[in-house]
Amino acid sequence: MTRLVICVLLCASAVLGGHEKYEGHQLYRVSGANADIAALEAHLDLLSMTPAARTTSGKLEAVVRLSPEEKAQWLSLFDSKSMTYTKIADNLADILREEEASIQMSRATVKRSGKSMSWDTYYRHDEINDYLDELAATYPELVTVINAGLSYEGRQIKYVRISTTRFENLRKPVIVIDAMVHAREWVTTPVAMYIINQLVVDIVDRSLTEYIDWIIIPLANPDGYEYSIDEDRMWRKTRSKNHEGADECPGVDGNRNFDHYWGTSPSSADPCSIIYEGPSAFSEPEIRIIRSAVLSNLERTALYISLHSYGNMFLYAWGNNATLPANGLILHLAGIRMATAIDELALDKADRYVVGNAAQVLYFTTGTSRDWTRAVGIPLTYTLELPGYEYNFLVPPSYVKQIVTETWAGIAEGAKYVLSTW
Numbered sequence: 124m125t126r127l128v129i130c131v132l133l134c135a136s137a138v139l140g141g142h143e144k145y146e147g148h149q150l151y152r153v154s155g156a157n158a159d160i161a162a163l164e165a166h167l168d169l170l171s172m173t174p175a176a177r178t179t180s181g182k183l184e185a186v187v188r189l190s191p192e193e194k195a196q197w198l199s200l201f202d203s204k205s206m207t208y209t210k211i212a213d214n215l216a217d218i219l220r221e222e223e224a225s226i227q228m229s230r231a232t233v234k235r236s237g238k239s240m241s242w243d244t245y246y247r248h249d250e251i252n253d254y255l256d257e258l259a260a261t262y263p264e265l266v267t268v269i270n271a272g273l274s275y276e277g278r279q280i281k282y283v284r285i286s287t288t289r290f291e292n293l294r295k296p297v298i299v300i301d302a303m304v305h306a307r308e309w310v311t312t313p314v315a316m317y318i319i320n321q322l323v324v325d326i327v328d329r330s331l332t333e334y335i336d337w338i339i340i341p342l343a344n345p346d347g348y349e350y351s352i353d354e355d356r357m358w359r360k361t362r363s364k365n366h367e368g369a370d371e372c373p374g375v376d377g378n379r380n381f382d383h384y385w386g387t388s389p390s391s392a393d394p395c396s397i398i399y400e401g402p403s404a405f406s407e408p409e410i411r412i413i414r415s416a417v418l419s420n421l422e423r424t425a426l427y428i429s430l431h432s433y434g435n436m437f438l439y440a441w442g443n444n445a446t447l448p449a450n451g452l453i454l455h456l457a458g459i460r461m462a463t464a465i466d467e468l469a470l471d472k473a474d475r476y477v478v479g480n481a482a483q484v485l486y487f488t489t490g491t492s493r494d495w496t497r498a499v500g501i502p503l504t505y506t507l508e509l510p511g512y513e514y515n516f517l518v519p520p521s522y523v524k525q526i527v528t529e530t531w532a533g534i535a536e537g538a539k540y541v542l543s544t545w
């Protein structure tokens with residue numbers, strides 16, 4: 124009888140989130156030389172990296188996940204390289220079960236109540252799509268939904284164009300924002316939806332739509348997102364199987380799949396790596412959709428931001444080498460303005476934002492959307508790493524309101540910067 128009750132509880136949770144695969148997995152905070160930390164990413168699940176400036180050691184710090192089987196081997200490697208480490212979580216499966224319970228209590232990932240969207244929960248892909256269609260129906264003079272194409276598994280990817288002039292005034296600058304390229308970074312989609320809300324529903328500053336056109340892609344990787352809800356909360360990549368080794372290791376890291384120095388980083392060539400770049404540049408339908416959205420109004424696109432989680436950083440080009448684009452100073456200044464606007468509203472316990480060159484702040488990356496968009500000519504392009512506090516990407520629903528509100532302040536500041544310089 125007892126056993127039956129236990130099975131009902133455990134088996135139910137196993138069916139829901141697939142968390143049992145993380146039974147006994149521990150999280151460690153590891154600190155070391157940049158190159159040593161960078162080398163981990165090809166073999167381990169790196170949850171985040173923290174720039175040297177924020178740590179006292181003058182090094183790079185990462186949070187890594189170690190399975191019971193691989194733990195001893197990695198800890199001794201850390202020792203041999205004089206990398207210091209502390210355990211910060213004892214059993215990831217427990218943390219994931221707690222997160223799932225908290226989300227169900229806030230009735231998340233289920234249904235919207237009525238027509239509005241609330242900022243204390245996470246919605247599934249079909250709910251987001253329905254909401255976008257409703258917005259376009261309610262505000263036809265301002266919002267157009269583009270049915271941009273299907274994901275690898277056949278889900279409709281939609282994005283919105285927001286314009287008071289139907290994208291016909293070619294003198295207006297365009298701002299492009301995408302979210303949820305990485306599946307497990309759940310809070311990115313509410314942030315994108317809140318930006319849409321502030322521009323369209325609440326209209327907090329009419330000049331931001333009167334003088335700027337917006338393209339917002341709130342859920343770029345629906346296959347990965349849905350998979351991260353139902354099967355594997357830690358899933359990051361797409362779910363495609365067009366590459367060799369896909370049966371064992373499906374999916375591609377969308378933010379290594381852009382055609383900028385693609386294929387030049389050995390650590391991104393392994394299909395089983397968390398940062399696998401894919402069989403070719405733009406192999407992923409989800410990433411081709413971002414490409415066409417970006418190219419659709421390229422000449423007048425002034426600012427591109429890709430929303431990611433987590434780490435409190437504005438990162439700008441180049442990532443493939445530690446040099447700056449010609450407008451590096453402007454990239455830095457605009458980044459500081461956005462970051463400062465966010466920091467002013469941040470929780471006391473939040474890390475202050477770091478603004479910097481991606482390769483200097485962290486380490487080399489190839490095939491990123493930030494570098495590709497800069498290379499094709501958009502002046503201001505950033506990877507924005509939102510806050511995770513102590514929850515990494517498992518941001519509790521109760522923090523969503525805080526993050527969407529403060530991030531909007533940064534986006535609005537970026538938009539004003541665009542207006543003042545266009």
Ligand SMILES: *[C@@H]1O[C@H](CO)[C@@H](O)[C@H](O)[C@H]1NC(C)=O
Nearest residue numbers: 441442443444445446494498
């Ligand atoms: C660094 O990469 C950029 C493109 O991202 C390229 O234009 C530049 O020439 C490279 N610089 C060096 C020193 O390799």
